[in-house]
Amino acid sequence: MATAVMDSEFGSLVKVSAAVWAAMFYARLAAASLRPGAPRLAALLPVVALFCVVPFSFSTTTFRGCSAFFLSWLGVFKLLLLAAGRGPLNPTHPLHHFVFSASLPVKLRHLASAKPAKGVDPAPANESAAGKILVSGAVIPLIIYTYQFKNAMSRYQLLILYTGHIYFSLQLLLAVVHGLIHGVLGMEMEPQVDRPYLASSLRDFWGRRWNLMVPAILRPSVYRPVRARLGDAAGVLAAFLVSGLMHEAMFFYIMWRPPSGEVTVFFLLHGVCTAAEAWWARHAGWWRPPRAAAVPLTLAFVAGTGFWLFFPAMIKAGLDEMVLHECQGMVAVMEQSGRWLAGATNLTFATR
Known part of the structure; x- marks a missing residue:
């Protein structure tokens, strides 16, 4: 049963990926042909609508959640900024850069200009994408195993477990995306999570360290x-x-x-x-x-x-x-x- 569900999800992923590439090819062409403003916005609205319905192509919470975050939230906001002539999307960029920037929760930068964001301390060198994948890949199964004892846990113990699950899942997801971006495009992601456990204020936590x-x-x-x-x-x-x-x-x-x-x-x-x-x-x-x-x-x-x-x-x-x-x-x-x-x-x- 689980195998059939995953096969169906991966099949949907292939179809959605093809649709996103086609839609972003059109969006890039429209943005290059039209000035920022109402005409460009009108041309991009079909892509916005597509991004809003894509999550319904999946049946599992994992795929729905990722596609909703990547496309229905961040992707739609990037397209709206593009309509106004702002934001990270640039129609002069190569198509594959444009697609990755629009459809993944990343902001790409060339290796030559890869500098830490202002106000963000560079992470230690050993916190590489590979290291994060290994650590998260080891911790998440332990968390899943611990869930079988949830009935014996207090409410706060369970909430701490959920917090760890979210943190390590996000770290794993972003590390995998970073590896793909680095390997396929030869580019780096700007930091997505920077040791939130060191935040010294809410501004520091939300603005410089978390997501x-x-x-x-x-x-x-x-x-x-x-x-x-x-x-x-x-x-x-x-x-x-x-x-x-x-x-x-x-x-x-x-x-x-x-x-x-x-x-x-x-x-x-x-x-x-x-x-x-x-x-x-x-x-x-x-x-x-x-x-x-x-x-x-x-x-x-x-x-x-x-x-x-x-x-x-x-x-x-x-x-x-x-x-x-x-x-x-x-x-x-x-x-x-x-x-x-x-x-x-x-x-x-x-x-x-």
């Missing part, structure tokens, strides 16, 4: 336009509001259930606190906690509010059970593949 492609998209599309009209605090609140709404949309794509609003409240709360933090920081001479205290305080606030608002929205909808079931199915597929490979190897040696 950095999201703030990279929200800054030009939401924060800066709102800030130019209503001020910095309004820009921050607008960016967090949009982030919350898009997370609700991601949950809808994954679970096919109407949003509860808890995730939006989570991000709005963080937006208010981040704006207040920025207001406090603008007052020179006002007291600030030392870094040794700021880091645990920041992580405690993120974890505490996440346990209060973010993770319960997942658990109530049964997402944890869905993901666990799919992970167990993937393990079964890998076991079957391993047995088949072992049998084929033995048969090969036996016939020699």
Whole structure:
């Protein structure tokens, strides 16, 4: 059963990939032919519509979630920025660069210009993509194995387990994408996650360390336009509001259930606190906690509010059970593949 599901998903992935390449070929041609503004936006709307419905091509939460995040959120925002003549997409770039930049949660940069983003410390040299794949690939099966004891865990132990699952899954996904981008295009990804456990403030956590492609998209599309009209605090609140709404949309794509609003409240709360933090920081001479205290305080606030608002929205909808079931199915597929490979190897040696 699991094998049939995965075969179907990979078949859908091939079809979706072909559709995305064709759509981005058209989008690149349209953007190169039309000036930024209403005509370019009108020409790109069919591609936007395609990106919004692509996740429904898949039946598993893993594929729906990834396609929703890559295409229905980041891809759509990149296309809207392209319509305005801004953002990371450039129709003068080669087609394969254009497609990868539009359809993956990355911002490409040439190796020659690969410098750390401003305000982001370079990660240690041993934190390579290969190392992250090995570490995440070792930790995630342990987390999946631990789920069988979930009934004996407290609520907070279980939420910590979910946090680890999300972190290492995101790290694994981005490391694999980085490896593909580096190998296929000879280019580097800008950092996507930079040791969030070292964040010393909410601004540091959300702006410089966690899932950095999201703030990279929200800054030009939401924060800066709102800030130019209503001020910095309004820009921050607008960016967090949009982030919350898009997370609700991601949950809808994954679970096919109407949003509860808890995730939006989570991000709005963080937006208010981040704006207040920025207001406090603008007052020179006002007291600030030392870094040794700021880091645990920041992580405690993120974890505490996440346990209060973010993770319960997942658990109530049964997402944890869905993901666990799919992970167990993937393990079964890998076991079957391993047995088949072992049998084929033995048969090969036996016939020699």
